[in-house]
Amino acid sequence: MSTAPLASSERKSFNIGTRKSKLALAQTDLVVEALKKKYPQYEFNIETKDTAGDRDKITAFKDMTSKNLWTEELEELLIGGQLDFIIHSLKDVPTILPPTCALGGVLPREDPRDVLIVKPGLPYTSLSELPAGSVVGTSSIRRTAQLAMKFPHLKVQSVRGNIETRLAKLDAEDGPFTAIILAAAGLLRTGMGGRITQYLDSKTGSLLYAVGQGAIGIEIRSDDALVLDMLNNVGDQKTFKEVLAERSLLRTIEGGCSAPLGVESEWVNDADGTTKLHVRSIIVSVDGTRHSTAELEKVIESPVDAETFGLELAQELVANGAGPILEEIKANKVTS
């Protein structure tokens, strides 16, 4: 847009963009609610848009050539000034944003774990109970690789579509799936937590989650001081530190490809009361035969500390053998 930006004092109305899915709308409502509470004098308009990721429901994610499946169209509107905020599932946001865009803040993280959902009528209550040959639905290479490593007797088959579509494919009488794996956050935020069979985490010896999973990311123009200031009052600083550390880890190791990286972040208190961020991480080869793990625990006071944390954890993962696994993934990647 060619119109000159309004002076801060004249801006009373803000446009918030998101995708059309039920989850995107539920998450946007949470952000609008939080903004209205602190800024009752402003008006917030929600605008929805389909993205490339919504339109192409057939190509497996790993074969898609655009890295910004869920974000590109909305970012164009943000950069052009038609939008002031974009609300994303942070997990879907690339670790490198366009140069004039920034992650302005995040809402408090929902449960970040993956969950198992077993087909109705089947008796299984956990991943480890599923009989050999059971078909587990997921389209994520992170989940596929970790399943191949930890549950090699199971079969993995791709399942695409939004949460409702995937559940319908699981429930289909004549469908192939014994169970599917989804993020807890998406189910909980859309009122479908009742479908969860088992929460997966390192304690149950199963999957680590995706970088940013369960967090709602708010993208803004990096020079929009008014909006940034609003988000400093509305966003959750603890979640922000966690996800900045996780995204720095992913950005460091991925080098232009989406890596099968799993993480698990928690805050721990030392005996002397110091609070530290503890992150476990794993990279697994797609066939599950090789992996590298690393953990780090440090005080995080600033965004710079979080960036450094991610960098150091990435170095540890590489020192523990992640390099060849990443090289193999890059070599097999479709390039364009």
Ligand SMILES: NCc1[nH]cc(CCC(=O)O)c1CC(=O)O
């Ligand atoms: N790419 C799909 C996607 N993006 C965000 C979520 C769920 C919510 C979240 O992880 O924040 C999901 C579905 C899933 O992985 O089960």
